[in-house]
Structures are given as C-alpha cells and as structure tokens.
Amino acid sequence: MSDRPTTAAGPPGRPTRRTGRLHWPAVVPFFAFLALCFGLPAGALVYGAFTATDPATGDSHATLDNVRQSLKGIYATGLGGSVQLSLICALLATLFGTLIAQAVVGSRRPALRRAVVAASGVLANFSGAPLAFAFVATLGTTGTLTRLLSLDRTGFSLYTTAGLVLAYLYFMIPLMVVTVLPALDGLRTQWREAAASCGATRGQFWRHIGIPVLLPSLLGGAVLLFGTAFASHATAAVMVGSSVPLITVQISNALAGNVLVGQENLALAMSLNMVVIALLVMAVQIPLQRRSARWLG
Amino acid sequence: MAGMTTAAQPPVAPPSDRAPGQRPAPPARGRRPYGRLVVLLVAFLYFAIPVAASLWFTVDDPVKGFSLDVYTGHLVSGDMLGSLLLSVELGLATVALGLLLVVPAMVVVHLRLPRLRPLVEILCMTPLVVPPIALVAGVNTVLSWAPGLARTPFYQTLMVIQNEHFPLVLVLLYTVMSLPFLYRSLDAGLRAVDLKTLVEASRSLGAGRLMTLGRVVVPNLRPAVVSGAVLSLAMVLGEYTVASVLGYRPFAVWMVEVGIEEAELAGAAAMLSLFLTWGLLLLLTLLAGGRTRRTRRQRKTS
Numbered sequence: 001m002s003d004r005p006t007t008a009a010g011p012p013g014r015p016t017r018r019t020g021r022l023h024w025p026a027v028v029p030f031f032a033f034l035a036l037c038f039g040l041p042a043g044a045l046v047y048g049a050f051t052a053t054d055p056a057t058g059d060s061h062a063t064l065d066n067v068r069q070s071l072k073g074i075y076a077t078g079l080g081g082s083v084q085l086s087l088i089c090a091l092l093a094t095l096f097g098t099l100i101a102q103a104v105v106g107s108r109r110p111a112l113r114r115a116v117v118a119a120s121g122v123l124a125n126f127s128g129a130p131l132a133f134a135f136v137a138t139l140g141t142t143g144t145l146t147r148l149l150s151l152d153r154t155g156f157s158l159y160t161t162a163g164l165v166l167a168y169l170y171f172m173i174p175l176m177v178v179t180v181l182p183a184l185d186g187l188r189t190q191w192r193e194a195a196a197s198c199g200a201t202r203g204q205f206w207r208h209i210g211i212p213v214l215l216p217s218l219l220g221g222a223v224l225l226f227g228t229a230f231a232s233h234a235t236a237a238v239m240v241g242s243s244v245p246l247i248t249v250q251i252s253n254a255l256a257g258n259v260l261v262g263q264e265n266l267a268l269a270m271s272l273n274m275v276v277i278a279l280l281v282m283a284v285q286i287p288l289q290r291r292s293a294r295w296l297g
Numbered sequence: 298m299a300g301m302t303t304a305a306q307p308p309v310a311p312p313s314d315r316a317p318g319q320r321p322a323p324p325a326r327g328r329r330p331y332g333r334l335v336v337l338l339v340a341f342l343y344f345a346i347p348v349a350a351s352l353w354f355t356v357d358d359p360v361k362g363f364s365l366d367v368y369t370g371h372l373v374s375g376d377m378l379g380s381l382l383l384s385v386e387l388g389l390a391t392v393a394l395g396l397l398l399v400v401p402a403m404v405v406v407h408l409r410l411p412r413l414r415p416l417v418e419i420l421c422m423t424p425l426v427v428p429p430i431a432l433v434a435g436v437n438t439v440l441s442w443a444p445g446l447a448r449t450p451f452y453q454t455l456m457v458i459q460n461e462h463f464p465l466v467l468v469l470l471y472t473v474m475s476l477p478f479l480y481r482s483l484d485a486g487l488r489a490v491d492l493k494t495l496v497e498a499s500r501s502l503g504a505g506r507l508m509t510l511g512r513v514v515v516p517n518l519r520p521a522v523v524s525g526a527v528l529s530l531a532m533v534l535g536e537y538t539v540a541s542v543l544g545y546r547p548f549a550v551w552m553v554e555v556g557i558e559e560a561e562l563a564g565a566a567a568m569l570s571l572f573l574t575w576g577l578l579l580l581l582t583l584l585a586g587g588r589t590r591r592t593r594r595q596r597k598t599s
Contacts, residue, residue, distance in 0.1 A: 023409055026401035033398050034420055037469045041435030042427065048438045100340050103333040112337075122575045123344060125531045129549045130567035133556055134347045137354035137564035144350035144357070170347065173340075231428030234537035238553055248430045248538075255437055255542055268438060271431030278426045 045275075048268040066269035075266075078245040079273055085161060085246065086229035089168045094222040096169070097176025098184075098214075104177075105184045117181070120174035127171040132238035135167045159240045167235055172225050179224060183217035223285045227278055247274060348571065355565040367565045377566070380551035386463065387547060388533035391471040392526045398472070399479045400522065404514055407487045408496060421480035424473050429538045436470060437542065464545050471536065475529035482528070486521020519584075527581040531574050 049067060053060040069075065104116045126134075138145050139158045146152055157163060187210060195205040211218075233248035242249055247270055254267035358364040399421070406413045424432070440459070446452045458465040492514065499513040515522065537549035546554070548570065556563025 023405050026405040027410070027413070030398045030402035030417075031420075033469075033472070038424065038427075038432075038473045041432060041439055043435075044438040045431065045435035048435075096340070099336050103336045106333060118578070119344070121578050122571070125528075125535065125574045125578070126571050128535045129537045129553050129556070130535065130570040133552065133560075133563040133567035134351040134571070136560065137567070138347045138350035140560070142560070144354045145346070170344070174344075227425060231430070233428070233430045234549065234553075238537075238556065248428065251430050251434060252538070252542055255434055264434075264438065264441070267434050271428075271434040274428050274431050275426060278428065282426050 045268050045271055048265050049272040050269075052265060066265045067272070069266055070269035070273055074245060075247070075250060075270060078247040078250045079270070079277075081161070081245045082230055082247040082274075083277065085164060085168070085244075086226045088161075088165055089172055089229040090222045090226040092165065093169055093172035093176045093225050094218055097173045097221070098180050098218060100173065101177045101180045101184050105181065116177065120177045123174040124171055124178060127232065128234035129238050131167060131170060132235045135163070135170070135239060139163065139166070159243055161244055164236060164240060164244060167239060168229050168232065172229060175228065176221050176225060179221040180214075180217060183214055187213065220285050223281055226281055230274070230278060230281075348568070351564050351568055355561050355568065367561045372562060372565050372569070377548075377551060377555075380546050381548045383463075383546070384534050384548040387467055387471060388530040390468045391475060391533050392529050394468060395472045395475050395479050395529055396522060396526065399476065399483060400515065400518070401510065403480070403483050403487065404492070404510070404518075408493055418480065418484070421476040425477050429474060429536075430542070432470065432473070433539045433542045436466070436539075440466070440543075459543075461545075464543070466543065467540060467545060467547075470539050471529070471533050474536075474539075475525075475532055478528040478532065479525040482521045482525035483518065486518045489521075490517045492517065523581055523584045527577055531577055534573060534577075535570060 050062055050064065051060045052063045052065055071079070100116070104113050107113075135143075135158060137143055139151065139156075140146065141152070141158075143158070146156075158166075191209055191213075192205060195209055200208070231248070233252060236244065236246050237249050237252060242253065251267045251270050251274075254263040254270070257263065355367050356363055356365055358366065402417065406417050440455060443452055443455045446455070458469065495513050495517060496509055499509040504512065535549055536547070537553065540547050541550045541553070548566075552563055552566040552570070555566070
C-alpha cells in the first residue's frame with residue numbers, strides 16, 4: 001500500500017499515456033469471461049426462477065409459483081435440513097479445528113506443525129464421492145468398523161444426519177485448522193505474558209483476551225465452513241441419496257427429471273434460495289474480517 | 298505424523314518467577330501437555346481410522362481373506378483410465394485458462410489500476426456464494442436454449458463446447474469455480490513481493506511487456522501461481538456435481554457409477570484419489586519449498 005503515491009507519477013521519461021492505453025488486453029478477457037461463463041448462467045438462473053413455460057404452447061410468463069413451491073413441503077424440509085446440517089457441522093468443526101490448531105501452535109514443534117498442516121491440506125481436499133466411499137467402507141452396512149465392533153446392533157446407521165455430520169467433519173475440521181492457524185499465530189506471546197504478569201490465569205486470559213481477539217476469525221471460519229457444508233452435494237448424494245432431505249440433492253434430482261418432467265424452473269428457484277442464504281451468511285463475514293484485521297493484521 | 302506422539306512440552310519455566318502473594322499457579326499448567334496430547338491423539342484416530350478401514354475393506358475378501366484383487370484386477374481398466382485421463386486433461390486445461398485470465402488481470406490491476414481491485418476481488422469471490430449445483434442449474438438452462446438458436450453461430454458454439462470427448466463447457470465452469478483459489482493465493486503472492494520496483498527495473502532495462510511478465514513477474518509469483526494451480530487441479534480431479542448433472546464421465550463420476558455395483562472397487566478408487574491429492578500437494582510443497590523456507594526465516598528474525 002505504501003507504493004500507492006508513486007502510481008500516479010509513474011517512472012519519468014516513459015509516457016504514461018502509452019501504457020494506460022495498453023491495460024485493456026490484460027483486463028478485458030477476464031471480465032468478458034466472467035460475464036459469459038458466470039454472469040450469463042446466473043442471469044438465466046434468476047430469470048428462470050421467476051418464469052414458467054407452458055408445455056403446450058411454449059410461451060413463458062413471469063410468475064412467483066416456482067419460488068412459492070420451492071419454499072413449501074418437501075423442498076422446505078430439504079432447505080431446512082441443509083441449513084441445520086451445515087450449522088451443526090460448522091459449529092463442531094470450528095470447535096475441534098480450533099482445539100487441534102491450538103494444540104499445534106502451543107507445542108512449538110516445527111515437525112508436528114508441518115505434519116499437521118500437510119495432512120490438513122490433503123484432508124481438506126478429500127471430499128465429495130471419494131469421502132463418501134471411504135465412510136461407506138468404514139461405517140457402512142458391511143464396513144470394516146461396523147463388522148469389527150458390531151455397530152449395527154447398537155442402532156448406529158451411517159445413512160442418517162449423524163452419519164453425514166461425521167463424514168462432513170472429516171474435511172471441515174482440517175479446513176478449519178488451516179484457516180485458524182494464522183489467527184492463533186497472531187495471538188502474541190507478549191499478550192499472554194502481560195496477562196500472566198498481571199496475575200491472570202489461563203482461563204482468564206482466554207476469556208478476556210484470547211477469545212475476544214480471535215472471535216472475528218473464528219466466526220469468519222465458521223461462516224466459510226457453513227458455506228462449504230451448505231454447498232456440498234456429492235458426499236450426501238452418494239452416501240445417503242434421498243434418505244436425508246437436503247436441498248442440493250433435491251436440486252440435482254429435479255434437474256435430472258427424476259421427480260417430475262419439466263421441473264427445471266423449480267430447480268432454478270431452489271438454487272436461487274441457496275444463493276440467497278449463502279449471500280446472507282457470507283455478508284456476515286465482511287465486517288468481521290475488517291475487525292479481525294485490526295488486531296491480527 | 299511421527300511428531301504427534303511426542304508432543305509433550307519441555308517443562309515450563311514461568312511458575313518460578315511468580316511473585317509470592319499472587320494467586321497460586323493453577324494445576325491447569327501442569328495438565329496442559331496431556332490435554333494437548335489427548336486432542337492430538339483423538340484427532341489422529343478420527344482421521345486415520347477411515348483411511349485404514351477403507352484400505353482394509355478393499356483388501357479383505359470375505360471368502361479368500363487378504364487379497365489385492367481389487368487393485369490388480371478391476372481397478373486399472375480402460376474405462377477407469379479413460380475417465381482419469383479426461384479428469385487430468387480437464388484439470389490442466391482449467392489451470393491454464395484460469396492462469397491466463399487471472400494472472401495478467403491481477404498484475405495489471407495491482408500495478409496500474411488499483412481502483413479496480415475491489416471489483417476484481419468481489420468478482421473472484423462470488424463463485425463461493427453460488428454453490429456448484431446452483432451454477433450448473435443455470436448453465437443447464439442456458440444450454441437448453443440451444444434449439445431456439447439453431448440457425449445462429451451461437452448454436453455451433455454451444456455444440457462445440459459440449460463435445461463429448463473434451464467438454465469445454467466443464468473447463469469453463471471449473472475455471473469459474475477455481476477463481477477463489479487463484480485469487481486468494483495470487484493476492485497473497487502479490488502482497489509479498491515488491492512487484493512495482495521489479496517491473497520498473499525490468500522496463501527501464503528495455504524489456505517489453507510480455508518479457509517482463511514472463512521473466513520477472515511470473516517467476517516472482519511462482520509459489521502463489523503453483524499453489525493456486527494445485528488447489529484448482531485438486532478441485533477438478535474430485536469434482537462430481539457439475540460433470541454428473543451435465544452428463545459427462547470424468548473420474549469422480551466413473552467412481553460413483555462403479556461404486557453402486559462394486560463397493561470394494563469404489564473404496565479402492567477413493568483411496569487412489571486420496572493418494573493422488575496427496576501426491577499433488579507434496580509436489581506443491583516441493584515446487585514452492587524455496588519460498589516457504591525463506592518466509593519462515595523472515596518471520597523468525599522480525
């Protein structure tokens with residue numbers, strides 16, 4: 001940021017007009033690409049969510065029916081189920097991720113830290129279909145652990161919300177570890193020493209200094225995790241199918257015409273609901289990041 | 298992982314310089330390393346068991362006992378290699394397109410058009426808000442307009458990008474989905490080097506724009522470029538939602554298709570994809586290793 005003032009002046013001798021004219025080849029393709037490949041589908045999504053096409057005549061007209069239908073009955077259950085699952089997963093992953101990260105930061109062992117960071121990088125990317133199969137192989141009906149511990153007799157089933165939480169945490173905890181490590185590093189040792197020399201206990205340090213300073217980062221991480229869990233589709237689709245109502249699975253079913261033919265616009269309305277919720281949740285993160293930057297920047 | 302079991306900390310000194318009359322040191326201080334050990338041990342178990350159990354699942358035959366049949370027999374088939382190859386091609390194309398679009402734009406915005414920076418940031422981050430399933434729902438709609446455009450060149454374009462052997466439409470969508478990764482790592486990279494001085498030096502020595510970009514800018518951003526590229530590649534290799542809705546068959550979709558019939562095979566494929574990601578990220582640390590070491594040293598001295 002400190003180099004900002006020189007930008008206007010530019011290097012002497014070189015006419016800035018010439019370079020100014022030549023900026024566009026670097027920037028325009030980027031904007032054009034986004035407009036075509038992201039703006040166009042997004043526009044089609046919004047447009048389609050608010051229109052209905054008459055199958056007989058092919059005429060389309062504006063309507064709120066899709067949106068209304070997408071917020072009723074099984075689709076409302078699906079949306080609620082997704083929000084609930086994402087909330088549970090985000091909270092648990094924030095908690096466990098922070099605990100693990102703090103254990104790593106506190107140990108001051110570079111080897112341990114490197115191992116945990118590397119493992120987290122891999123595991124955070126281990127999601128989707130492979131993750132679902134790994135959990136089916138472990139805890140599914142004929143899974144290794146299920147047979148080993150006779151889990152089926154205890155009434156445990158992987159194909160429930162609890163099973164999904166267990167599977168989602170597998171990539172969400174590492175994601176939180178990676179996200180929160182820099183913030184925990186930012187908690188200066190001097191603060192801890194200052195608190196200790198004022199007679200504060202560990203608990204008091206965390207209650208009055210550690211948690212308040214970290215709170216924005218923790219909430220920011222939780223928001224990111226919520227978004228990840230909310231958007232994730234493959235793991236649930238492969239592992240539980242439609243037995244746990246989730247909006248992503250319902251959208252893909254509607255798109256594939258599994259439920260009723262001609263439900264594409266309903267799928268678009270459901271997608272729009274998802275985007276709106278994601279936007280609301282992400283909007284929380286922006287002011288938070290600004291606040292945490294003040295302390296941990 | 299060897300370090301995990303030896304996480305106990307050397308004895309802590311501070312209690313000794315505690316002045317008399319202050320509150321006595323809480324027992325928590327002595328208990329702390331055990332708490333940390335328990336956390337790490339539980340985490341290790343939670344993350345190791347599914348991998349170990351899946352590996353066991355794939356080699357444990359209910360009739361024959363231990364057998365590597367899944368790996369030697371069905372896993373490596375023409376079908377699987379075809380879809381894996383498709384995934385790799387899609388991934389490389391995505392990385393190439395993403396870098397071509399984002400690197401010049403971000404460098405120019407960083408150096409010359411700082412006012413555009415917030416706009417570029419917002420645009421690169423929006424794909425995070427639109428879940429893949431919603432994005433592909435929109436794309437599905439756009440593609441369904443094709444019959445109405447039958448007499449226009451748009452129709453040809455729509456057909457070309459849906460080529461079964463190399464679905465460009467997936468490359469385009471994956472590029473959109475990888476923008477947040479590319480933006481984050483490149484932004485961090487751009488903040489870490491004084492690119493302005495480097496570019497001015499290069500320009501004043503007579504280098505052209507492209508030469509400056511290729512010989513000065515990109516080498517200095519190498520770690521950022523590599524980490525963004527590897528993250529995008531890992532994303533593409535595991536992507537299922539978009540490809541399956543649009544009806545293509547890269548690796549993840551193949552895995553799900555075989556997994557419905559043969560659970561062992563799916564487990565083996567899942568392990569393969571885990572180790573593939575692991576290898577990719579290992580490659581990343583090797584390629585970007587020089588820089589991480591330097592920054593760590595800098596952090597220590599500051």
